[in-house]
Amino acid sequence: MSQEIKHVSIDPITRLEGHGRIELFLDEHGELSDAFFQIPELRGFERFCQGRNGEDMPQITERICGVCPEAHHFASVKTLDDCYGATPPPRARKLRELLYDAYIFSDHLLHFYYLGGPDFLVGPYAPPGERNILGVIGKVGVELGKEVIKHRSYGQKVIELVGGRSIHPVTGLPGGQSKGITSDEQADIQTMAASCVEFAKATLDVFEKTLLEDETYRRFVGDDAQVMPTYYMGLVGSEGELEFYDGDVRVVSPDGAEYARVGNREVLSLIEERSEPWTYVKIPYLKDVGWAGFTAGPESGLYRVGPLARLNVCERIGSPAAQKAYETYLDFFGGGPVHATFAYHWARLVEMLAASERLAALSADPELVSGALRAPLGAPGEGVGVIEAARGTLIHHYDLDENGLVRSLNLIVATTHNVGGISLSIKDMARAVVHDGKVDEGILNLVEMSFRNYDPCLACATHALPGQMPLIVSVRDAQGRVVERIER
Amino acid sequence: MPERTRDGFEPRIVAFLCRWCSYAGADLAGVSRLTYPPNIVPLRVNCSGRVSAEMVVTAFDKGADGVLIGGCHPGDCHYVSGNYKTRRRVVLFQRALAEAGIDPRRLKLEWISASEGGKFQSTVTEFTRLVRALGPSPLKLGVSEHAEG
Amino acid sequence: MPKAKIGVYWAAACGGCDVSLLEIDEQILEVAAAADIALWPCAADVKYSDLRAYEDGALDAVLINGAIRTTENREIVELIREKAKLIVAYGACAHTGGVIGLANRASRDEVFTTVFGARENWPKEQSTCEGHTLCLPRYLDVLTPLSDVIPVDYVIPGCPPPKEIVSQFFTALVAGDLPAAGTVFAAEKNLCDECPRDRKQEKISRIYRPHEIEADPDRCLLDQGILCMGPATRGGCNAACPRANMPCTGCAGPTATTRDQGAAMLNTLASLVGTGEEGEDALDTEDEILAQIHDLTGTFYRFGLAASTLKGHYDEPRD
Numbered sequence: 001m002s003q004e005i006k007h008v009s010i011d012p013i014t015r016l017e018g019h020g021r022i023e024l025f026l027d028e029h030g031e032l033s034d035a036f037f038q039i040p041e042l043r044g045f046e047r048f049c050q051g052r053n054g055e056d057m058p059q060i061t062e063r064i065c066g067v068c069p070e071a072h073h074f075a076s077v078k079t080l081d082d083c084y085g086a087t088p089p090p091r092a093r094k095l096r097e098l099l100y101d102a103y104i105f106s107d108h109l110l111h112f113y114y115l116g117g118p119d120f121l122v123g124p125y126a127p128p129g130e131r132n133i134l135g136v137i138g139k140v141g142v143e144l145g146k147e148v149i150k151h152r153s154y155g156q157k158v159i160e161l162v163g164g165r166s167i168h169p170v171t172g173l174p175g176g177q178s179k180g181i182t183s184d185e186q187a188d189i190q191t192m193a194a195s196c197v198e199f200a201k202a203t204l205d206v207f208e209k210t211l212l213e214d215e216t217y218r219r220f221v222g223d224d225a226q227v228m229p230t231y232y233m234g235l236v237g238s239e240g241e242l243e244f245y246d247g248d249v250r251v252v253s254p255d256g257a258e259y260a261r262v263g264n265r266e267v268l269s270l271i272e273e274r275s276e277p278w279t280y281v282k283i284p285y286l287k288d289v290g291w292a293g294f295t296a297g298p299e300s301g302l303y304r305v306g307p308l309a310r311l312n313v314c315e316r317i318g319s320p321a322a323q324k325a326y327e328t329y330l331d332f333f334g335g336g337p338v339h340a341t342f343a344y345h346w347a348r349l350v351e352m353l354a355a356s357e358r359l360a361a362l363s364a365d366p367e368l369v370s371g372a373l374r375a376p377l378g379a380p381g382e383g384v385g386v387i388e389a390a391r392g393t394l395i396h397h398y399d400l401d402e403n404g405l406v407r408s409l410n411l412i413v414a415t416t417h418n419v420g421g422i423s424l425s426i427k428d429m430a431r432a433v434v435h436d437g438k439v440d441e442g443i444l445n446l447v448e449m450s451f452r453n454y455d456p457c458l459a460c461a462t463h464a465l466p467g468q469m470p471l472i473v474s475v476r477d478a479q480g481r482v483v484e485r486i487e488r
Numbered sequence: 489m490p491e492r493t494r495d496g497f498e499p500r501i502v503a504f505l506c507r508w509c510s511y512a513g514a515d516l517a518g519v520s521r522l523t524y525p526p527n528i529v530p531l532r533v534n535c536s537g538r539v540s541a542e543m544v545v546t547a548f549d550k551g552a553d554g555v556l557i558g559g560c561h562p563g564d565c566h567y568v569s570g571n572y573k574t575r576r577r578v579v580l581f582q583r584a585l586a587e588a589g590i591d592p593r594r595l596k597l598e599w600i601s602a603s604e605g606g607k608f609q610s611t612v613t614e615f616t617r618l619v620r621a622l623g624p625s626p627l628k629l630g631v632s633e634h635a636e637g
Numbered sequence: 638m639p640k641a642k643i644g645v646y647w648a649a650a651c652g653g654c655d656v657s658l659l660e661i662d663e664q665i666l667e668v669a670a671a672a673d674i675a676l677w678p679c680a681a682d683v684k685y686s687d688l689r690a691y692e693d694g695a696l697d698a699v700l701i702n703g704a705i706r707t708t709e710n711r712e713i714v715e716l717i718r719e720k721a722k723l724i725v726a727y728g729a730c731a732h733t734g735g736v737i738g739l740a741n742r743a744s745r746d747e748v749f750t751t752v753f754g755a756r757e758n759w760p761k762e763q764s765t766c767e768g769h770t771l772c773l774p775r776y777l778d779v780l781t782p783l784s785d786v787i788p789v790d791y792v793i794p795g796c797p798p799p800k801e802i803v804s805q806f807f808t809a810l811v812a813g814d815l816p817a818a819g820t821v822f823a824a825e826k827n828l829c830d831e832c833p834r835d836r837k838q839e840k841i842s843r844i845y846r847p848h849e850i851e852a853d854p855d856r857c858l859l860d861q862g863i864l865c866m867g868p869a870t871r872g873g874c875n876a877a878c879p880r881a882n883m884p885c886t887g888c889a890g891p892t893a894t895t896r897d898q899g900a901a902m903l904n905t906l907a908s909l910v911g912t913g914e915e916g917e918d919a920l921d922t923e924d925e926i927l928a929q930i931h932d933l934t935g936t937f938y939r940f941g942l943a944a945s946t947l948k949g950h951y952d953e954p955r956d
Contacts, residue, residue, distance in 0.1 A: 007769075014682045017652040019709075025769045034767050040709055040774050043649055047751040048739040052935045055848045059886060060935070063736040066653015066797060084848075110656075114680060128682035134669050146663060153662045164881025166660060167653045167797050171881050174848045178882040275753055277764035278771035282753070374851055403931055404846070445682070459651050541900035541907075545946045562917040569915040572923075576907035579927050584903065587934045588742070589951035626951040 006030070008439045013448055015115045015132070017067045018458025022447060024430055030437025035427040037419070037451065042280040042462045049409050054080055054380060054400045057409075058172040061396065064413065065460045067110070069168045070103035070159060071389030071414070072396070074245070077172035079396040082264075082383025086175035091371035095177050098189070098362050099162040099169065100245045100387075104355035105196055106155025107390035108307075108348045112203065113148045116345065116452035120211045124449060125442045140206075151199040154192040158359070161185045176374035183369050193360035197321070200353035204325055207349050220342040225428045226450070227339045228296040229254035230421060231286060231303035232312040235388045236261075240315030242322075242354055244388045250313040251286070254298050256337045259286075264386040267395060268410060272301075281461045283419050284412060294424045296339075302420040305392025306454060307347035312337040317350070319357035325350045341425050344453040348390075380404040389414040391455050415461040418454045425450040499553035499619040503528040503612070504543070506536040508566040509601045510558025516605035524609045525616040528556065536560070536597075537570025541581050544595060548627045554594045554619035556612070561599040571599070591622055641697040643668075643810070644676030644683075645727075646717055648710035649737060649780065650703030654728035655679040657797035658700075661804045671811040672697070676717075688716060696721040698810060700793075704730040704737055704943060705781045709774035718787040723815075725806075729796035731783040733890045733898070734943020736796070738780055741943055742934065744950050745778045779949050791815070793822040796888035796940060799874045823873035827892050828885050829857075832867060832876040836860060840911045844929040847883060858884045859909060864936055869895060869902035888940045897945045899937035906930075 010022040019041040027033040045064055052060060058076040062069035074096055081088060088096070111117065114133045122135040130138065137145030156166040161181055163169025171178045181189070211217045220226045231254060235247035249267040251260040260270055272287035285291045285301030292300040303309075317323040329346055330336055338347070362368075380400040387394050392414035399407045429450035433443050505511040511532045517524065533539060536559025547555050557578065559571040575597060582592035598611045647655060655677075659665060675696050676683045699721040705711050718724060729735040740748060753759045763772050783789055793806060802822050809815050829836065836857035845862045852858060858865040858879060865879065866887035878885050891898035910926050912919055930936065938945055 011685050012678050014678045014684070015680060017655075017679065019647075019678075023769070023771060034769055036766070036769070036771060038771065038773065040707065041649065042748075042752070042776055043706060043737045044740040044743070044748040044752060045737075047743050047748045048737075050751075051932060052739075053846065053932045055846055056886075056932070056935055056939075060736055060739075060939070063651050063653070063796070066651040066656055069651075069653060080848075110659075114659075132674070132677075132681045134674070137666070142666070145666070149662050149665070152659070156660065164883060165877050166800075167657055170878050170883040178847065178852070179854065275758040275760065276766070277759075277761040278766055278773065280760050280773065280776075377848065404848075405931055457652070541904040542896045545897045545900045549946045562920070572911075572915040572919075573908050575920070576910055576923055576927060577904055579924065580903040580907055580930075580933065581900070583930075583933050584899065584937070584947060588947040588949075589953060590947070591953045591955060622953070626949075626953060627946060 006437055008444070010444050010448060013451065015118065015448075015452060016456045016458065017065065018456065018461065020456070020458050022426055024434065024439065024447070026434065026437055030435065032427070032431045032434050035430040035447075036278060037423045037426050038279045039281040039458050039462055041458065043459070045463055046409060046411060049406055052406050054083060054398060054404045054406055055174060057398065057406065059168065059170060061411070062168050064411075064463060065457050066167055067457055068103075068107060068389045068391065068414070068460065070099060070163065071387055071394050073163070073169050073172050074100060075385045075387040075394045075396040077174065078246070078385030078387060079383045079398050080174035080385070082385060083380055083398055083400045084174045084383075085378035085381070086375045088176045089372040089375050090367050091180065092176035092373050092375070094362060094365055094368050095162050095180060096172070097245045098359065098368065099159055101355045101359035101362065102155045102158035104244050104390055105200070105352055105359060106152055106159070108352040108355070109148070109152050109155065109203070111348060111390070111455040112345065112352070116449075116455060119445065119449050119452065120214050120217055120345070124216050124445060128441060128445070131445070147199060151196055154196055157192060158189050161189065173374065175377050176372070178373070180373055181368060186363065186369055190360070190363040193356065193363045196356040197353070197360050200349070200356040201321060204349050204353060207346060211345060217342060221340040223432070225432045226341045226425070228341055228421065228424060228428075229339045230296045230300070231259060231289070232309035232337060233303050233305050233393050233417065234310035234313040235386065235393065236314050237318070241318035242310055242314040242316070242351070244355065246387070249386060249393065251303065252313050252337060254296070254337070254339070256312070264384045267386055267393075268384070268397060268412070271412065281416065281419050281458075284417050285420060294420060294427065296424060302424070303417065304421045305414060305417040306344065306390070307351050308338060308341070308344045309392065310388060311347045311350065317354050319354055319361070322350055322354035322357055325353055341450065341453050344455070348455065389460075391415050391457050391460070392417050411463045413460040413463040415454065415457045416463060418456065419461055422451045422454050422456060425453070497620065497624055499527050499616060500551060501528045501554040501556055501616060501619060502547040502552045503530045503556040503558060504533050504536065504539045505530055505558040506560060507532050507534055509560035509564065510536070510608070512602035513558070513600040513604045513608040516602065517608045520605045522605055522609040524612040527616045528612055535565065535567050535570035536574040537565070537567065539574060539577070541577055544581055548625060551628050553622070553625040553628070554596070554615060556615055557597045558600045558608070558611075559597065561601055564601065590626055593618060594622065594625060641672040641810075642675040642695060643672045644674065644696050644699035644717070644721065645679070646676060646699060646701045646713065647678065648701060648703030648714060648731070648783065649706030650728075650730055652679060653797045654702035657728075657800065657803060660800035661807060664804055664807060667811060668807050685713070688720065691720045693719050694722050698723040698725060700725045700727040701783055702728040702731050704734045705777070705783065705786050706737065707774040707776055711777075711786055714783060714787050723790045724787060725791040725793055726783045726789040727793045728798060729794060729888050729890065729940045732792055732794045732944075733941040734780055734782045734948075735940055738941070738943030738948075739935065739939065741780055741948060742950050745776050748776070780943050782944050790818045791820055791822065794871060794889040795823070795874060798822070799877070801875070802873055821871075821893070823871045823889055825893065826872055828867035828870045828872045828874070828876055831872045832857070832879050834858065834879060838909070840913055841906075841909045842912045842926060844926060852882050854882050864906070864930065866902055866937070868905045869898050886939055890941055890944070898941040899945050899947070902937045
C-alpha cells in the first residue's frame, strides 16, 4: 500500500494583514495528518529599535503595522509616559482616547466588511473572485457599500484630526500630545460619531441577518471542533468594564474563574515564549501553567486575546447599546466564557458598537478643547505600556538610558498571543473538513476562515520577547527623579 | 592611479582642496619638490565650504577609500566663514560613518594654508599611510555581495 | 474594451500602504469599475499558484509596496515583473527601504540573536516536524529597496503615500493617461515649499527634541531648534507632520537633486548650527550644540538608510 502523503499549501493566506502560509499534510487515507501555520516574515524591530531616541519610538514602532499603527503609537507613548514618570493632563489623555475609540471602530469595521466578513457576507463557497469587499458591495448594493466606505472614512478622519495623519499618526509625545483640536473639529467629530453609532447598530443587524442565519456559521459556532476552552487575556477597568486604552490586565481560565489580575508592569512576568524552527514567530504561553503543545484546556498555557477574549474577561461593557448587544451575545451561548472561535466575529461587532458609543460620549467633552496638552517629565528610565489593539493585548517595554535613548526593549504584539490559538484552530478545521484526500478550493477557504476569526496581523505577530530582558521598576520621588531601581 | 601592488592594497583618496589655501599649499609642495604618495586625486574647489556631505558620499560611493578636505585656517577663509561650515559638516558626517560601523578617520579635515607646502606633504603622507592600514573601504563592496546573505 | 487588470503586492511591509489605497474612499468604486483586481493578498483570494499561471505581461499595472527582506520577497517581485506591464514602487519601503531599513545596521546573525536568543532556537530554512518537511524563506543579510531587484516604472513615495497623490494616480490609470515612465508621483520641491510655517532660517544655538519643548505652531521648526527633515525631503503631503506640530521625519525620501537624503540633511544642519558669530572661539560651543543630536542614524536616515551610501552593516574594528 502506498504511503504517499499528500501535501497541500495554502500560499499565501489572504484577507488578513501580513504574510502567512498553511501547510496541510494528509495521510494515506486522505485524512489530515498534520497542519502548520507558518509565518515567513520577520523585520527585526526588537533589534533596530535599540539605540533610537525614546521619543521617536511611537513613530518607529507604529510601522510594525499600518492597519493598527494607532495601537503601537499609543502603547509606545504610554510606555514613554512611564519611562519619564509623567501623567498626561486630562485634555491630552482624552484626545488620545478619542482617537483610540475611532481606531477600534475603524479597524473592526475594516475586518468585518473587507477582511474576514466577506466569507459570510458573500458566502464561503462563493467564487474566490467575489469573496472580497467588491463582492460584498455587489451583494449588499452600492448604497450600503457607500455607507461602509463613509463610516470607515469617519473613523479615519477622527484619527487624522487628533493624530495629524490617518495612517501612522504623529502627535503622541511622552507626557501628552503635540497638538489639540479646535471647537469646529470637535463639532465635526460629534456629528461623525453619532452616525458611527447608528452604523455600528446597523452592522449588528447585518450580522444577525447574514451570519446568524447562515448554516455554515451556525454549524461552526456550535461545533465542538471550533470550540476551544482556552485561557483569555485582556484589559479591564476598575469596575470590570471593557477597556481599550487603559486598565489592569486580567486573565481568566477556561471555566471563567480569574487566573490573574495585574498591573501593566507585571504582565510580562506571566508570559513565557517558545520558538519553533518552522516559523519566524514565537509562541507565548502562560508560564505558570506551562506549555502542553497546541492544545486547549486548563492544563495548557495556551491563551487567546482580542474581541472574544476581552468579552470573556470583562464583566460589563460600560455603554448602553453595546451592553444590550453583549447580553444578547451571552444569552445565545448560555453565558460566558464563550469558547466558540467563530464568535470572534460577533464579539468584534459588539466592540465596534462599544467603541462608537465611547467616541460619541467623549466627543462632547469640553475638556477636549481646553487645558494643558503636556505634563512635565522626570528623568528617563524604564517603563511599560499596555493597550488593547483591535486584535488583542499589546505590550511595549523600554529601558531608556540617561539621554533618553533606547538601551533595550521588549514588545509583545497582539496577534503573537493568538498564534497558539490560530495554529490549533486551523488544524481542527482541516481535520473536520478534509476527508478522502479531497481538498478543493472551497474546502481550503474553510481552513482559512478558521484563522480569519482572529483578524490576524502577522506583521505584528513576529514580535515577541527578545530574550531575557529583566523588568526593572523605577521608583520616583515627587519631582520625578528616579530614587531607586528594583529588578524583578 | 597606481595599480594594486603585489604586496597589497593601494588606497584611492579623493582630496578636496580649497583654491585660496590648500590647493596653493599643494602647488607649493610640488614646486618645492616635496614628495608625497601619489594616491590622491586632488579636486580644486573655491572653498572647503563648497564640499557638501553629498560630495563626500559620492566620493565614497565611487570607490574612494579615504576623503581628505583641505581648507583655510580658522579666521583666514576667503569667504569669511565657509571653513566653519565645513568643520561642522565633517563632525556630523564622521559620526554618521561611526554609527554605520565605518572608521570615521577615513574622512579627514585639515587646515593647510598657501604657505604650508610641508604641511600638505606630511598630511597626505600620514593620511595615505592610515588609509592603507585601514584597508579598502567597506562602502566599495556594494550591496549585491551582501544580499546573498 | 476589456477591463484592465491591476494588482497590489506587499514585500516586507506593514500593511499601511495597502490601507492607504482605501483612503481614496468612494473612488475605489470607479477603479473597480475600470479594472479587475488580479492580485491583492490583503483584500482578495488570489494565490501564488494563480499568479504563476498568468501569461507574461497579462497584468497592466501592479503596485508593489514593501522592501526586499527575504528570498520570498525577491522571488515573488521577480515573478510579478514578468507578469506585469507596469510596476509602481509604492511607499517608502519599496522606494528607499523605509524604516525597516534601519535593520541594515545589524547582520542577520545579530538580528536573530536579539530576536531568538541562542542559535539552537533560530528558525531554519528547512526543518522537519512530525516527519513533515517545512520550509521558510531566507532572511537576507541586507535589505534593499524594490528597484535594486527589478526595474520599476513609477514611484509613489511616502509612508504611506498621501491620499491626494493616490487619487491622482488612479485617475490617470483609469483614464489611460499615465505620465512618462520614471515619473515620481510627488512634488519636485522639498517640503519647506508647502509648509505653512514662518521660516526665518535662524541659527540653531540649541537643539530641542520634540518632548523637550512645546513647539510654537507658527514658526519654522528648525528655527526653534527642532530637527525637521523638511529641507531634504520631497513635498506632496501638504506638510502633514509640521501641521500636526511635529517635525517632518523624511518619509517621502529625497528630492531628485539629492543623492543621499541623510547627507543632504546633515549638510543643511551644519550650515544652520551656530550662535551667530562664527570664529575660533565659537568652535567648542558649536561642538556642544552638535552633541545634542543623539541618534544621527535614526534622525537623518530613518526612511532612507537602505538607499543611502551607508546602506549596510560595516564592522571595521576600532582601537
